[in-house]
């Protein structure tokens with residue numbers, strides 16, 4: 153089989169031939185059909201993850217078909233279409249796991265494409281616990297970006313305090329934001345898209361946004377206050393100054409939910425105190441959250457806009473993602 157590996161921090165993608173891996177006990181082998189390229193894959197490419205073992209095959213937006221299962225796997229059978237996302241497994245018995253906070257596992261937290269080889273390959277092996285079912289009416293290319301960009305925005309919104317009819321702003325209209333706007337609308341929120349430039353307005357409307365705020369021309373905080381103040385602002389950008397500029401648009405008890413990994417941001421204690429407002433982060437979710445994301449997307453028509461490249465063009469595809477010019481997610485396909 154082919155695999156696109158990185159063999160040292162900062163090294164290039166190497167397309168190599170490897171033996172098809174065998175699933176051990178508790179594992180599932182997946183014949184990969186599509187794998188999204190996420191910005192976080194640079195953790196592998198550039199060596200920003202402490203203790204990462206090389207060579208490593210990146211990729212945590214995987215969709216394919218179960219091809220073989222290891223001993224003891226009862227919930228998956230060959231032929232099922234499945235996906236694997238960022239959360240690659242947990243112990244199930246540490247205090248965090250016993251509290252249901254599997255992402256905080258302190259014993260055996262596994263991250264796909266970091267702790268074990270990911271989806272930039274014809275086949276991959278994953279713990280059965282990390283696998284999500286893919287609905288029939290989503291193609292592999294449609295489903296792949298939902299395994300990270302999709303689940304992150306969907307899960308952050310559904311776990312927020314916003315309820316149908318509430319004002320929800322989505323800051324940024326990129327890979328995460330273009331999904332966030334769609335999910336927010338389909339969840340029944342009065343959805344405001346906030347981005348830079350008038351040229352993004354038609355896109356915001358196409359995605360279903362109720363209003364668009366051009367943060368270059370208007371003060372996004374003041375505009376959100378005119379609309380009553382946001383219950384939730386989902387910050388998908390990686391620019392801390394853009395997050396700082398929008399916090400004043402929160403209504404009473406509003407929350408700024410941060411999912412974009414900005415270096416730093418400024419928060420005004422006065423804004424927090426006077427409106428009992430808060431700032432919180434959100435991480436993607438586990439396999440069942442992925443499965444819920446896929447099912448909701450199939451039901452509601454939420455789709456990622458993708459640029460598709462064959463696996464052998466992995467270097468070009470990665471560069472496209474890194475350029476920030478992709479509209480909006482980049483997906484690799486194996487042809488299987």
Ligand SMILES: [Zn+2]
Nearest residue numbers: 190192300301
């Ligand atoms: Zn990701």
Ligand SMILES: [Zn+2]
Nearest residue numbers: 243246249257
């Ligand atoms: Zn644990």
